[in-house]
Amino acid sequence: MKKIFYVLILLTLFSKPLQSQASTFSDVTSNHWAYDSIQFAVQQNLVSGYEDQTFRPNNTLTEGHFVKMFANLLYKEDVVQAEKHFVKTKNNSSYEPYYNVLSQKNYRWTNVKNANSHIERDEVAQFIFYAATNRMQTSDVAFQ
Numbered sequence: 001m002k003k004i005f006y007v008l009i010l011l012t013l014f015s016k017p018l019q020s021q022a023s024t025f026s027d028v029t030s031n032h033w034a035y036d037s038i039q040f041a042v043q044q045n046l047v048s049g050y051e052d053q054t055f056r057p058n059n060t061l062t063e064g065h066f067v068k069m070f071a072n073l074l075y076k077e078d079v080v081q082a083e084k085h086f087v088k089t090k091n092n093s094s095y096e097p098y099y100n101v102l103s104q105k106n107y108r109w110t111n112v113k114n115a116n117s118h119i120e121r122d123e124v125a126q127f128i129f130y131a132a133t134n135r136m137q138t139s140d141v142a143f144q
Contacts, residue, residue, distance in 0.1 A: 064115025
């Protein structure tokens with residue numbers, strides 16, 4: 001049940017890149033409709049924002065943003081280990097550790113991974129469905 005609760009929070013947030021301290025976002029005030037959800041996700045270290053101290057709540061979500069949030073939400077211990085061993089080079093993405101964690105958990109991509117491309121809502125829904133129902137079979141989970 002706890003996992004489903006977290007997945008629902010992710011659904012609320014999946015269209016927003018975030019930052020480390022929601023209360024310091026210049027573009028998210030305490031009367032913003034998602035303020036409490038943003039605060040929670042930041043406090044749980046599930047998300048982070050932009051270097052200019054903004055949240056940019058109207059931006060679209062990229063595949064990389066989603067992969068990072070999803071991996072942090074469900075596989076935090078694995079993410080911590082993957083981040084410890086990750087070395088950023090000009091040939092890899094800063095989202096590589098999160099893709100690797102999800103790949104190890106049998107999430108797979110049918111197309112070339114592109115952290116900067118936009119993610120479709122149906123793709124997010126598919127991942128959330130499989131995570132919430134614990135139906136993680138290699139043949140069942142494909143990220144288009």
